[in-house]
Amino acid sequence: MNDSKINLLEAPFELSYKYKRSSGPIMSKFFEGLSQKKIFGTKSKAQKVFAPAAEYDPDTREALTEIVEVGPGGTIESWSWVNSPRSHHLLKTPFAFALIKLDGADTAMLHMVSDCDESDLSIGKKVLPVWSENPTEAITDINYFILES
Amino acid sequence: MKKVAVVGYAQHKILPNAGALNEVELIMPVVHKVFNDLGISQDDIGFTCSGSCDYLQGAAFAFVEGLSAIQTSPPIKESHVEMDAAWALYESMLKIKMGDADTALIYGFGKSSPGNLDSIISLQMDPYYISPLWPDRVSLAALQAQILLQQKIITHDEMMATVIEARNNAANNPNALLTDHVSEDLYQADSLISSPLRGFDCPPISDGASAMVIASEDKAFEFTDNPIWIEGIDHSIESSNLGSRDLATSPTIQNAITNLNLKNINFDVAELHTQFSHEVPFLRKLLNLTNVPTNLSGGPLVGNVMMCAGLDAIGKTFQSLVSDQSDHGIAHASSGPCLQHNMVVHLERHK
Amino acid sequence: MSDDQAPKDYKESFIHLEYQYTAGSATTTFLNQVKEGRLVGQSCPKCKAVYVPPRGSCPRCGIATSIEVPLTDKGCVESFTVVHIPIPGNPIVPPYVCAMIRLDEADISFLHLVQDIEIDQIRIGMRVQAVWKPKDEWTHSLENIKWFAPIDEPDVDVSTLRFKPS
Numbered sequence: 001m002n003d004s005k006i007n008l009l010e011a012p013f014e015l016s017y018k019y020k021r022s023s024g025p026i027m028s029k030f031f032e033g034l035s036q037k038k039i040f041g042t043k044s045k046a047q048k049v050f051a052p053a054a055e056y057d058p059d060t061r062e063a064l065t066e067i068v069e070v071g072p073g074g075t076i077e078s079w080s081w082v083n084s085p086r087s088h089h090l091l092k093t094p095f096a097f098a099l100i101k102l103d104g105a106d107t108a109m110l111h112m113v114s115d116c117d118e119s120d121l122s123i124g125k126k127v128l129p130v131w132s133e134n135p136t137e138a139i140t141d142i143n144y145f146i147l148e149s
Numbered sequence: 150m151k152k153v154a155v156v157g158y159a160q161h162k163i164l165p166n167a168g169a170l171n172e173v174e175l176i177m178p179v180v181h182k183v184f185n186d187l188g189i190s191q192d193d194i195g196f197t198c199s200g201s202c203d204y205l206q207g208a209a210f211a212f213v214e215g216l217s218a219i220q221t222s223p224p225i226k227e228s229h230v231e232m233d234a235a236w237a238l239y240e241s242m243l244k245i246k247m248g249d250a251d252t253a254l255i256y257g258f259g260k261s262s263p264g265n266l267d268s269i270i271s272l273q274m275d276p277y278y279i280s281p282l283w284p285d286r287v288s289l290a291a292l293q294a295q296i297l298l299q300q301k302i303i304t305h306d307e308m309m310a311t312v313i314e315a316r317n318n319a320a321n322n323p324n325a326l327l328t329d330h331v332s333e334d335l336y337q338a339d340s341l342i343s344s345p346l347r348g349f350d351c352p353p354i355s356d357g358a359s360a361m362v363i364a365s366e367d368k369a370f371e372f373t374d375n376p377i378w379i380e381g382i383d384h385s386i387e388s389s390n391l392g393s394r395d396l397a398t399s400p401t402i403q404n405a406i407t408n409l410n411l412k413n414i415n416f417d418v419a420e421l422h423t424q425f426s427h428e429v430p431f432l433r434k435l436l437n438l439t440n441v442p443t444n445l446s447g448g449p450l451v452g453n454v455m456m457c458a459g460l461d462a463i464g465k466t467f468q469s470l471v472s473d474q475s476d477h478g479i480a481h482a483s484s485g486p487c488l489q490h491n492m493v494v495h496l497e498r499h500k
Numbered sequence: 501m502s503d504d505q506a507p508k509d510y511k512e513s514f515i516h517l518e519y520q521y522t523a524g525s526a527t528t529t530f531l532n533q534v535k536e537g538r539l540v541g542q543s544c545p546k547c548k549a550v551y552v553p554p555r556g557s558c559p560r561c562g563i564a565t566s567i568e569v570p571l572t573d574k575g576c577v578e579s580f581t582v583v584h585i586p587i588p589g590n591p592i593v594p595p596y597v598c599a600m601i602r603l604d605e606a607d608i609s610f611l612h613l614v615q616d617i618e619i620d621q622i623r624i625g626m627r628v629q630a631v632w633k634p635k636d637e638w639t640h641s642l643e644n645i646k647w648f649a650p651i652d653e654p655d656v657d658v659s660t661l662r663f664k665p666s
Contacts, residue, residue: 007169007528008168008169008522008528009522009527009531009640010520010521010522010523011520011521012519012520012521013518013519013521014516014518014519015207015208015515015516015519016514016515016516016517017514017515018514018515019512019513019515020510020511020513021277021510021511021512021513022510022511023277023510027277031511050390051392052278054390054393058388058390058393077392078292078293078295079292079295080288080291080294080295080343080345080346081341081343082288082342083340083341083342083344086268086285087265088265088271088283088285089283090282097284097288097289097291097292098292099292099391099392101392107390107392108391109278109392110278110279110284110391110392111282112282123295123296137511138281139277139278139279140282167522168522169522169523169524169525169528170522170524171522171523171524171525173524173555173557174524174525174526174556177557177564180562181562181563190562204517207517207519207521217556217557217559218557218562219557219559219562220558220560220563221559222559222560262520263519263521263522264518264519264520265517265518268517272517276513280513
């Protein structure tokens with residue numbers, strides 16, 4: 001008799017879903033702008049500029065409708081060097097996640113910084129976007145940022 | 150409104166990989182333990198609430214399976230939060246305060262070992278601007294650590310001291326996952342995962358479950374001679390717009406300090422849901438806990454069951470107040486990147 | 501609405517996660533037996549209810565179902581439905597019948613297929629027995645049973661199939 005008693009039954013499985021999310025009037029303008037190599041923010045009545053474009057001011061709850069162009073360059077507000085990118089990371093060589101305040105904006109955008117060494121990075125350094133060859137109207141239409149030389 | 154007390158708490162030994170044990174088999178022993186300790190059964194429970202994350206199990210409505218661990222015939226009043234079980238405690242408190250129940254069973258559970266926790270957690274973020282970049286939870290926490298260090302709110306030495314102290318404290322916690330001592334040399338030699346965070350600055354992947362019973366003032370002394378009263382509980386959340394937050398501050402912690410009048414209380418003990426080392430000195434400064442024994446259990450750095458660790462902070466504080474017969478304890482639970490959502494609980498031994 | 505008529509402003513959002521799933525002790529024990537061609541339930545030491553497939557816990561008593569109970573592969577149809585849509589990735593051709601199968605001596609039923617009978621002749625209470633795949637195809641899965649087929653025994657009055665009183 002084939003004794004196939006196993007104490008630990010395990011099996012790999014993959015969970016995959018594809019969703020269609022509507023972007024709404026403000027974010028769809030932002031993503032359309034990205035595909036055209038422009039970065040848009042939204043400006044509140046108090047003249048505060050949110051980039052990437054925000055639909056609401058989180059402090060005042062004001063619905064934001066005024067679209068303004070920002071960047072394309074920005075300043076590093078914070079960063080974290082990833083020496084060994086994990087399997088799900090988009091970049092496969094060492095890179096940094098960063099909070100980048102685009103020129104003209106009052107809030108920061110999360111993205112990545114690449115093509116540099118860890119020792120080159122510090123809060124306050126200026127960066128420029130590297131645009132994708134094949135934009136899809138997504139945040140990844142910016143491949144990553146690089147340090148302004 | 151009735152006062153509410155914690156009357157019992159049990160925690161499964163935190164495992165790096167529960168292996169053959171599934172979620173139901175992790176929940177059952179802790180629920181039975183807390184029931185046996187109190188001499189009660191599900192019949193004595195007016196409301197049951199659990200905290201868990203379906204994505205840890207990889208199936209929609211996975212939390213319903215957890216109910217297989219509980220006696221559900223006759224039918225029970227039950228709810229669930231897709232959050233740390235600390236928020237299941239909050240919902241249970243509301244239930245009691247509204248007069249819908251006098252007792253509640255809270256349980257949290259989670260197995261992080263089957264999936265890739267980094268990718269799961271990154272999918273919990275803004276699906277338009279953030280998740281498509283797949284930022285992992287360590288890198289996000291690191292962004293806050295970098296700011297705190299740069300503004301000299303915390304220091305590298307404080308991060309190292311936190312890790313060393315956590316491991317030392319873990320020696321007294323039979324449920325802790327990591328109990329090996331860490332020396333300064335070992336810490337300095339550890340490689341960075343996402344700068345400035347090293348492996349030691351991050352919590353271990355953990356599997357486990359925890360259970361707690363709370364009761365109104367009408368019932369608490371039927372269950373125990375040592376009810377620990379929830380004198381105050383407060384939680385608030387910042388925006389999901391990560392770039393609009395000032396990561397050097399915590400308005401939600403400030404809210405709790407004001408709403409719970411924490412400035413005027415001398416705490417005897419504190420347990421914080423601080424998954425990363427830099428969060429300990431940051432919160433201790435905000436909450437004025439620098440002279441208060443903190444994370445005597447070792448905290449999440451020595452064992453971090455997702456969806457339980459916040460409840461565990463409350464449970465460990467409860468246990469400390471009972472065993473030390475001390476008066477005031479403060480527990481903290483957190484959710485979201487960079488301490489976005491914070492709950493603070495003031496526990497007191499005398500009514 | 502077809503894709504080319506869908507609003508232009510939608511974004512495709514792709515969730516992809518990988519897991520290593522582990523069956524619990526009760527399921528592991530059950531499937532180890534199924535691999536050998538045996539259906540073994542678990543019973544509650546307090547109320548004696550027999551569960552198959554077992555989850556490891558008794559919902560009526562809230563305690564572990566520690567007692568293994570070998571069962572036959574004969575039972576009856578407790579309920580059924582005729583399905584007219586295909587199962588993705590499965591060669592089965594609609595219409596086919598899904599049924600709740602109550603094995604003899606079990607206190608709950610489980611979902612499986614019923615075949616080898618004209619659909620309009622299937623009825624609640626019909627006695628059935630498992631039709632197994634060839635032994636060399638057996639794995640750790642209830643798919644070792646291809647389906648349940650009717651057997652020549654009198655129908656059961658399902659109102660008598662109560663959950664055993666504790």
